[in-house]
Amino acid sequence: MITEERDELIERAARSLAVLPPANHAVVMGIVQAARAHRRARPSLVTQFTGWMRAPSLSVASATMLAAATLVIGFVSGGSFNGAATAAADRGGVIRGGTTLIPAADAGADSRSVAVPMLLDAPSAKSVAVVGDFNDWDPTATPMQRFGGDGPWTVTMMAKPGRHLYAFMVDGVLTADPRAPKTKDVDYGGEASVLMVTKP
Amino acid sequence: MMKRPLSLVAAAALVAIAASTARAQDARLSLIRDDATRDVVKAQLASASARGLPVDPFMSKALEGVAKKAPPKSIRAAMAALEKRMRSASDALGPLSTIDELAAGADALSVGVSDKTLKQMRTAAPGRTIAVELGVLTELVARGVPTKLATKTVLDLMAKGATGVQLTALGRDVQGDVAAGLRPDVALDLRGRNVLSLLPPPPTVSNVNVRPR
Numbered sequence: 001m002i003t004e005e006r007d008e009l010i011e012r013a014a015r016s017l018a019v020l021p022p023a024n025h026a027v028v029m030g031i032v033q034a035a036r037a038h039r040r041a042r043p044s045l046v047t048q049f050t051g052w053m054r055a056p057s058l059s060v061a062s063a064t065m066l067a068a069a070t071l072v073i074g075f076v077s078g079g080s081f082n083g084a085a086t087a088a089a090d091r092g093g094v095i096r097g098g099t100t101l102i103p104a105a106d107a108g109a110d111s112r113s114v115a116v117p118m119l120l121d122a123p124s125a126k127s128v129a130v131v132g133d134f135n136d137w138d139p140t141a142t143p144m145q146r147f148g149g150d151g152p153w154t155v156t157m158m159a160k161p162g163r164h165l166y167a168f169m170v171d172g173v174l175t176a177d178p179r180a181p182k183t184k185d186v187d188y189g190g191e192a193s194v195l196m197v198t199k200p
Numbered sequence: 201m202m203k204r205p206l207s208l209v210a211a212a213a214l215v216a217i218a219a220s221t222a223r224a225q226d227a228r229l230s231l232i233r234d235d236a237t238r239d240v241v242k243a244q245l246a247s248a249s250a251r252g253l254p255v256d257p258f259m260s261k262a263l264e265g266v267a268k269k270a271p272p273k274s275i276r277a278a279m280a281a282l283e284k285r286m287r288s289a290s291d292a293l294g295p296l297s298t299i300d301e302l303a304a305g306a307d308a309l310s311v312g313v314s315d316k317t318l319k320q321m322r323t324a325a326p327g328r329t330i331a332v333e334l335g336v337l338t339e340l341v342a343r344g345v346p347t348k349l350a351t352k353t354v355l356d357l358m359a360k361g362a363t364g365v366q367l368t369a370l371g372r373d374v375q376g377d378v379a380a381g382l383r384p385d386v387a388l389d390l391r392g393r394n395v396l397s398l399l400p401p402p403p404t405v406s407n408v409n410v411r412p413r
Binding site: 131133136137138139160161162163167169174181183184186187188190194196197198199 | 228231259260261263264265266267268270274277278281282300303304307310311331332334335336338339342343363364365368369371372375378379
């Protein structure tokens with residue numbers, strides 16, 4: 001696939017991610033328009049998306065609405081937090097099978113989770129997930145979806161503001177994010193990718 | 201008459217919460233397939249709990265080891281090292297610290313930030329959580345900014361009213377500058393000045409209300 005086509009796919013993936021959550025359409029469109037305004041000065045769409053990804057700007061209101069809606073749906077459908085979902089929810093929210101669960105106790109101003117779009121360009125991968133301290137390094141917690149059949153792998157996940165260490169699980173192999181800064185892993189050796197999440 | 205039913209409801213709620221927490225922990229432990237590793241993790245969780253530390257960061261550290269296919273010995277060592285850092289962070293940040301603050305404080309200690317600095321940061325922002333600020337400091341040091349300079353800059357910006365958003369942006373900008381080849385200390389100096397320029401000026405004598413004598 002030629003580079004131009006891949007760039008177009010990545011841009012479409014960015015637009016697709018921006019759709020979540022639907023209640024935040026105006027804000028997301030603002031982000032997309034701002035990104036487009038910067039496009040001329042940026043070398044590539046990949047870089048453009050990466051910059052956008054590093055500055056998640058979903059509003060407090062929409063994140064809270066998403067959390068409330070998810071909780072209500074969960075209760076109405078008779079579901080309950082259990083298993084690893086409960087565990088991760090205890091830590092501030094988790095995406096499992098596309099469902100975002102955020103405990104009501106985390107509605108405090110400083111610990112509120114925010115939506116963070118993630119992207120990996122791995123054309124030959126069969127399965128990709130994002131793992132990190134925000135989801136207990138659980139490879140089943142945050143699976144990524146391929147955009148447009150053969151496009152980049154994407155997901156929008158929830159993470160608390162602050163510094164997080166993470167990696168991608170590509171076909172069962174832990175892989176650092178090629179676009180993120182790395183830091184030394186003092187406990188297990190090797191390197192981990194760093195994600196800085198901004199307060200909403 | 202109403203007191204007893206209310207007590208019963210409260211007790212039932214507590215039991216339900218405890219049961220739910222235990223279930224959550226068990227569920228996460230079930231992610232560890234290897235019996236030997238699970239036993240190691242259980243023992244370390246019990247140790248942390250006995251010391252009054254929150255178990256979530258320890259569970260996460262253990263599962264990180266599982267994801268990285270670390271042997272039980274390494275997981276035990278990693279959890280023990282984390283316990284040491286969490287205890288230091290807890291002592292430095294105080295008993296009212298949140299789990300996020302303790303985890304962020306432990307991360308800061310892992311890159312060489314001192315206990316004294318954690319205490320200074322708590323003193324600089326006594327009434328609010330400083331998990332984000334600790335994360336920014338950790339990241340600056342991890343990028344190669346000298347610890348002393350990073351600490352001074354972050355504390356200075358906090359004292360002048362810099363928000364978590366501004367500090368996180370500072371951290372990201374320094375990341376980018378360093379990746380582009382700029383010296384870490386120079387990058388922090390430049391970006392720190394930029395944040396300072398965005399902060400409101402301190403009150404001057406002319407705009408302070410002074411009661412005439």
